[in-house]
Amino acid sequence: MFRVLLSLTAAALVFVAAWVVWDRARGPTATPIADFSAPFVFGRFSVPADNPLTQEAFALGRHLFYDPILSGNNTVSCASCHLQALAFTDGRAKSPALSGGVLEFSSMSLANLLWGQERFFWDGRATSLEEQALIPIQHPDEMDQDIDALMVELRASIKYRRMFRRAYGDVTAENTAKALATFMRMLISSDSKYDRYLRGKARLTAQEEHGRKLFMAHPDTKVSLRGGNCIDCHSQFLTSGFRDALDGFSNNGLDPDGTLPDGLMAVTGNSAHKGFFKVPTLRNIAVTAPYMHDGRFKTLEEVMDHYNDGIVVSDTLSPLILEADNAPDNGPDTIGLRMTPEEMAAIIAFLHTLTDEVFLTNPQLSNPFDGDT
Amino acid sequence: MKLSRFGQSVLIGACVVVTGLSPAHSQDREESQGMVLLRGLPTLDTNHSIAIVELDPESDRFGDILSEVEQPEMEHPLHHLYYSPNGRLYATGLDPVCSLAEIGLSRDAGGAPVVSGFTCLDTQGQIVGEDIMWATSNGQEYMFVTFMGGTGGDDGGSVGVFDPQTNESVKVIEARKSQVGEGEPYIMYPHGISAFEDRMVVTSTVHPDLATGVGNVLTIIDLNTLEPIENITVENEKPLDFPSSPVEVLFARPSIHPDIEPAILANTMFGFETWKVPYDAGSKTFGKPEVIYSGVANETAVPLEFYGNEDELFISHALPGVVKRYELAALPELVSSGPDIVADPGAHHMIFFTSASGRKLIAVQNNLLNLGNGAEDDPTDVDFIADLNAHTISVHDLATGERIATVDFKERYNKGVDNIEGLFGSGFVHHH
Numbered sequence: 001m002f003r004v005l006l007s008l009t010a011a012a013l014v015f016v017a018a019w020v021v022w023d024r025a026r027g028p029t030a031t032p033i034a035d036f037s038a039p040f041v042f043g044r045f046s047v048p049a050d051n052p053l054t055q056e057a058f059a060l061g062r063h064l065f066y067d068p069i070l071s072g073n074n075t076v077s078c079a080s081c082h083l084q085a086l087a088f089t090d091g092r093a094k095s096p097a098l099s100g101g102v103l104e105f106s107s108m109s110l111a112n113l114l115w116g117q118e119r120f121f122w123d124g125r126a127t128s129l130e131e132q133a134l135i136p137i138q139h140p141d142e143m144d145q146d147i148d149a150l151m152v153e154l155r156a157s158i159k160y161r162r163m164f165r166r167a168y169g170d171v172t173a174e175n176t177a178k179a180l181a182t183f184m185r186m187l188i189s190s191d192s193k194y195d196r197y198l199r200g201k202a203r204l205t206a207q208e209e210h211g212r213k214l215f216m217a218h219p220d221t222k223v224s225l226r227g228g229n230c231i232d233c234h235s236q237f238l239t240s241g242f243r244d245a246l247d248g249f250s251n252n253g254l255d256p257d258g259t260l261p262d263g264l265m266a267v268t269g270n271s272a273h274k275g276f277f278k279v280p281t282l283r284n285i286a287v288t289a290p291y292m293h294d295g296r297f298k299t300l301e302e303v304m305d306h307y308n309d310g311i312v313v314s315d316t317l318s319p320l321i322l323e324a325d326n327a328p329d330n331g332p333d334t335i336g337l338r339m340t341p342e343e344m345a346a347i348i349a350f351l352h353t354l355t356d357e358v359f360l361t362n363p364q365l366s367n368p369f370d371g372d373t
Numbered sequence: 374m375k376l377s378r379f380g381q382s383v384l385i386g387a388c389v390v391v392t393g394l395s396p397a398h399s400q401d402r403e404e405s406q407g408m409v410l411l412r413g414l415p416t417l418d419t420n421h422s423i424a425i426v427e428l429d430p431e432s433d434r435f436g437d438i439l440s441e442v443e444q445p446e447m448e449h450p451l452h453h454l455y456y457s458p459n460g461r462l463y464a465t466g467l468d469p470v471c472s473l474a475e476i477g478l479s480r481d482a483g484g485a486p487v488v489s490g491f492t493c494l495d496t497q498g499q500i501v502g503e504d505i506m507w508a509t510s511n512g513q514e515y516m517f518v519t520f521m522g523g524t525g526g527d528d529g530g531s532v533g534v535f536d537p538q539t540n541e542s543v544k545v546i547e548a549r550k551s552q553v554g555e556g557e558p559y560i561m562y563p564h565g566i567s568a569f570e571d572r573m574v575v576t577s578t579v580h581p582d583l584a585t586g587v588g589n590v591l592t593i594i595d596l597n598t599l600e601p602i603e604n605i606t607v608e609n610e611k612p613l614d615f616p617s618s619p620v621e622v623l624f625a626r627p628s629i630h631p632d633i634e635p636a637i638l639a640n641t642m643f644g645f646e647t648w649k650v651p652y653d654a655g656s657k658t659f660g661k662p663e664v665i666y667s668g669v670a671n672e673t674a675v676p677l678e679f680y681g682n683e684d685e686l687f688i689s690h691a692l693p694g695v696v697k698r699y700e701l702a703a704l705p706e707l708v709s710s711g712p713d714i715v716a717d718p719g720a721h722h723m724i725f726f727t728s729a730s731g732r733k734l735i736a737v738q739n740n741l742l743n744l745g746n747g748a749e750d751d752p753t754d755v756d757f758i759a760d761l762n763a764h765t766i767s768v769h770d771l772a773t774g775e776r777i778a779t780v781d782f783k784e785r786y787n788k789g790v791d792n793i794e795g796l797f798g799s800g801f802v803h804h805h
Contacts, residue, residue, distance in 0.1 A: 033482050040478035040486055041460035041797070044403040053482045114484075198459045200538045223627065237460065 029166050031055040038114070039190050041198065041237045045114040051130065051178045053185060056167035059368075061183030063163065064176060066367040069153055071143035073098075078136065078180070079367060081107045085360055087284030088187065093295025097141035106295035109288045111189040111281055111359065116240035117248035122277045122293040124249055125267045129181035134173060147173045187365060189283045192356035198237070204353060211350025214343055219326045228307070228337055228347050229324035233279045239354060241279030250318045251275040253311035253335070254292060260314050263293075275316050283354045300351055304344045309334035403486075403796050404726050405429035406439065407736060407766070410464065410792040412450045417787040421450035423464075423476065423488055425796065428736050430768055430778040431729045436785065442488040447471055451491075454794040455505040457516065457537060465502025465518065466493075467581075472502040473518055473533070475540060486796060497542045498524045499533050501581040504621075507537060508568045510596045515543060517573065519563040522581045523547060530562045532575055534599060546594060548601045558601040561588045565622035565639065570654060571596040574637050576619035589616035591639055591650065593659070607639050607648040607662050610669050617644030623679040623686075624652075625704040630684075636705035638665075640676035640688065645669055647676060647688065649705045665707050673697075675741065675761065677721050685710050687723060691741050691761045694718040698774075714774040717763030724795045725771065733771040738793040739763040764789045 033053050038045075047053055064070060068077045081095045082088035088110035094102035105122050113120075119127055126132035136142040137150065154160045155171045168175040194212075196202035204212060216236060217227030233241060233250055241248025249264045255275065264276035277293050291297040297306065311321055313335060327338035339347075359365070407428045413419040424441035427434040444451055449467035451474060456462055462476040473496050477489035496502070501522035508517055516535040523529035524547065532546040550559040564578035573596050577588025589608040592601050608617040620642040626635050637650040637659070645668025651660035668674050668690065675691035686699045686707075696714040699707045717739035724736050741761035764783035769776050782790040 036482035037487075037489075038480045038484075040462075040480055042480070043797070045480070045484040047483065197538070198461075200461065200540065203538055222631065 028168055029054075029056050033058065033186070038188055039195065039198070039237070042112065042115050042190070043237075043243075047114070047185065048128070048130070051181060053182055054167065056163070057179050057182040058186050060160075060163040060167045061179035061181070061186075062365070063160075063368050064180055065183050066369055069157075070137055070145060070150065072145040072149075076143050081136075081142075082110055084362075084365055084367075085287070087111055087189070087288050087360060089288045091289070093290045095142075098144050099141055103141060105293050106290065108278075109281060109284060110184055110187050111283050111356075112238055112240065113187060114185050115238050116235075116243060116281065117278055118243060119246075119248070119267075119278070123263050123266050124246070124278055129184050130174075130177045133177040133180035133184075150176070187359075189356040189359040191358040192283065193353040194350075195356070197353070205349070207346050207349045208353050209350075210343075211346035211348070212353075214339070214347050215350055219324050219337070221326070221328060226326050226339065226343065227324065228339065228343070229320065230282075230347070232320040232324070233318070234282050238281060239283055240281035246273070246276075248279050249273070249276040250279060250320075251277070251314060251316045252279075252307075253313070253317050253321050254296070254306070255314065256312050257314045260316070261293075272316060275314055282351060284356055284360065286352045286355045287360065300348045301344075304348060307337055308339055308344055309336040311335040402429065402432070402729055405432065405728065405734075406796045407724055408454060408462075408794045408796055409738070409766070409790050410444075410451050410454060411441075411782065411786065412789040412791050414783070414787060414789055417783075419787045420444070421447070422788070423451070423454075425486060426766070426780065428724075428726070428766065428768055428780070429728045429734075431732075435778060436780040438786065440485065440488070445471055445474075445491050445493065450791060452502060453504060453792050456794065456797065458507055458514075459537075460797065463505055463516075464491075465505060467501055469500045469522075472496045472500045472520060472522075473535075492540075494535070494540045495542060496520065496533055497545050499531050499545060500525065502533075503564045504566045506566045506568065506573075508573060508596065510534075510571075510599060516540075517566060517568075519566050519575055521562045521564055521578065523560075523563075527551075527580070527585050528559075528561050529580075530560050530577065532560065532563055532566070532573075532594065544599055546599055546601065548592075558592060558604045560592045560601055561590075562586070563592065564620050567622045567624035567637070568596065569624040569626040569635055569652065572624070572652070572657065574622050574624055574639075576622055576639060578620050578642060579618050587616040587618050587643065589618065589641075589644075591619060591622065591637065603659070605637075605650055605659060605662055607641060607646075607650070608644060609646060609664050610644055610667065612645055612669050612674070613643045615643040617641035617646070619644075619648070620676075621678050623681075629681060630701045630704065632702040633704045636660075638679065638705060640679070642675050642677070645674045645676060647707065651705065665705075677741075678723070680723050680725075682725050687714075687735070689716075689720040689723065689737065691719050691721065694720040694739055694763065696720055696723065696735070696737055712774055714769050715776065716767045716769070717765045717779070719761040719763050722793045724793055726795060734768055734777070735771045736766050736768045736793065738790055739765045739767060740790055742791075762789065766790060766793060 065078045068074050081090045090107040095107045097103050120132040137145045164171045193202050197204050214228040215230045218229050219227035260275040264273035291303050297303045405428050407426050409424050411422045413421045421444040422441050425439045427437050447468040447470050451464040451466045453465045464474045466472045471493035473494045475492045479487050479489050481487050499520035503519045503521050506517045516537045518533040520531045523531035528550045534544040536543055548559045553559045561577040562580055563575040565576040567574050573594040575592050577590050580586045590604040590606050593603040595602045607619050619639045622639045624637050625633050627633050635652040639648045646664045647666035648662050649665045650662045673690040677689045680687045684701050686701050687696050689696050694717045698710045700710045716737040719739040719741045720737050722738045727733055765779050765781050767779045782788050
């Protein structure tokens with residue numbers, strides 16, 4: 001009996017040892033994302049050849065995104081400032097800084113980052129999501145974490161060792177960035193009412209449709225065409241800025257020359273870019289208040305008031321904004337679209353069709369440490 | 374057992390790396406890719422398909438089919454592709470089993486476009502779909518489709534009105550010559566379609582069997598009532614001793630270019646002419662039709678499509694296979710803006726795009742109708758039309774017209790090429 005037990009134990013030990021060796025020796029698995037599909041109209045995207053979208057990278061990236069282990073004091077995760085229910089913003093004008101006070105900028109919504117500008121942050125200082133991902137981790141006022149110290153912490157975890165091995169191989173800063181980038185690429189919002197309308201699966205109300213038309217039209221008083229001109233900067237399907245060169249950055253008339261922040265100029269050194277900021281996606285805009293890079297507007301009504309008659313002139317103000325005037329005969333007292341209250345309300349109604357409840361509640365994008373996912 | 378699982382995961386890993394990389398690579402420049410409808414040629418034993426082709430002569434993959442999906446099983450292929458203003462892709466069809474279809478499109482994890490299926494739409498019995506246009510009637514947008522065969526018969530033909538969201542047929546606009554009474558407006562074999570404000574124009578071309586009858590009028594439809602209100606005859610020279618057979622039309626209008634005085638332009642397939650019918654928007658009346666281009670005088674035949682970009686209008690002539698170009702701002706007059714672009718016999722649809730190095734290009738699809746070739750004992754051959762099928766796409770410098778490269782689909786893929794669109798947006802502005 002004892003012999004049997006002994007040989008069984010020995011067999012089990014051999015099995016475990018073999019399994020451990022096999023599991024360690026195994027290279028990354030790289031399972032393609034099951035049923036990946038993105039709307040055709042969102043356009044071309046490319047994923048870095050050395051970081052294809054895989055299930056393993058996504059799972060790892062999701063864990064890292066939600067794990068406070070990424071911060072120096074283990075209390076702040078990416079999700080502290082990027083909450084799914086708020087389309088990955090934090091609902092504040094400016095995010096809180098670790099040292100007290102607030103950060104310089106308002107947190108940005110994270111959706112459809114596969115498309116649109118290939119530069120990240122309000123001023124475009126990161127040129128890839130891989131590059132972006134390590135910045136908040138090391139930023140003294142965001143997560144204040146030494147990268148090497150983080151690698152030591154991650155390597156100490158059996159779970160992370162395994163997840164890294166499956167996704168990429170070793171636990172490294174580069175692979176951490178790649179995994180976070182994969183998770184962010186998979187934050188695809190394509191199930192709003194507007195998306196369903198585009199697919200022919202939903203009908204907009206008369207007011208939403210009126211707003212959609214205004215959003216897409218450049219005003220032309222000669223042919224009595226009314227327009228909100230939003231599409232000149234916020235593209236038709238993604239509603240984010242354009243991808244080509246620096247087309248996705250502009251000055252939408254928030255501040256006068258005297259107080260105009262550097263914006264993109266801080267990155268390019270070109271004074272023509274002073275006050276230029278990344279044209280953000282408007283998807284889920286109804287849940288991402290307050291608005292603009294500094295969160296100065298609390299409501300979409302305030303945003304519309306700005307575009308309607310609150311435009312502030314500066315040297316680099318977008319000419320597209322100056323040209324778009326629905327009432328040029330009303331004199332030069334205010335600058336803006338000068339639409340009627342009904343038209344502004346219609347645009348706001350359209351903006352509400354961009355809310356994607358499926359995205360905001362998708363369990364696959366939620367905190368993996370909640371429950372047993 | 375362990376070993377086999379190990380082997381399996383290595384294999385899966387390897388496949389993923391390969392498939393993971395190649396699409397991303399091929400996605401580098403989508404603007405130079407064309408979406409084409411390819412026709413299986415009966416004597417060459419090939420099937421109808423829809424394909425994405427690389428058309429940038431600077432690309433290593435020039436002329437390659439990047440992806441291809443077979444069309445639903447049917448004798449006659451899909452005919453023309455159109456993107457709706459919301460980016461949905463539709464095709465009209467020649468086979469009665471699928472006269473109008475929506476083509477599903479999506480993207481895979483590498484970003485590559487994927488044709489995800491065809492849905493044949495209920496057309497209420499309307500057959501031989503030709504052109505599609507999205508236009509408004511009483512503030513409501515609809516999808517209008519010309520059906521050359523209509524609901525059948527010798528003087529058939531209809532304009533189908535569809536809900537652009539649900540694709541449901543809302544109305545069949547029909548008015549048979551044999552039924553409407555003497556002098557009343559009728560619709561027969563409609564093909565071309567265009568509109569301005571509340572007036573739509575369709576042409577009456579030729580019976581789909583190319584034998585029963587040929588038309589020679591334009592039909593004006595009142596978009597308020599969706600009823601035909603007027604016929605305008607556009608017929609003068611008869612080089613083939615046939616009625617003129619107006620084919621494509623363009624309602625030249627100020628939204629195309631602010632300097633344009635509204636007028637209908639119509640090409641006559643068998644009269645070889647381009648006609649102008651001036652329109653007075655104030656009184657909503659059409660002026661006297663007039664020939665503004667004569668194929669007989671200019672030695673061209675079978676004028677087909679109108680395409681515009683920001684500053685030029687292009688008209689294709691199947692014989693000898695040229696695209697003529699005009700100042701957009703001068704419309705409705707045809708003021709030449711440069712030498713002809715010499716394509717191949719059958720010069721028909723076209724797209725505009727830029728090469729990787731930024732050179733502006735035009736690609737012309739050269740095929741009138743792929744009806745096979747009598748020399749190869751093809752039963753679908755029609756002699757006159759066989760001359761108009763080069764089965765090529767020729768790519769030219771847009772500024773000079775110089776031909777840079779050609780893809781011969783028959784030689785390379787044993788198929789004909791029926792239609793071309795840009796992958797999305799297609800670089801044309803005014804097609805209808």
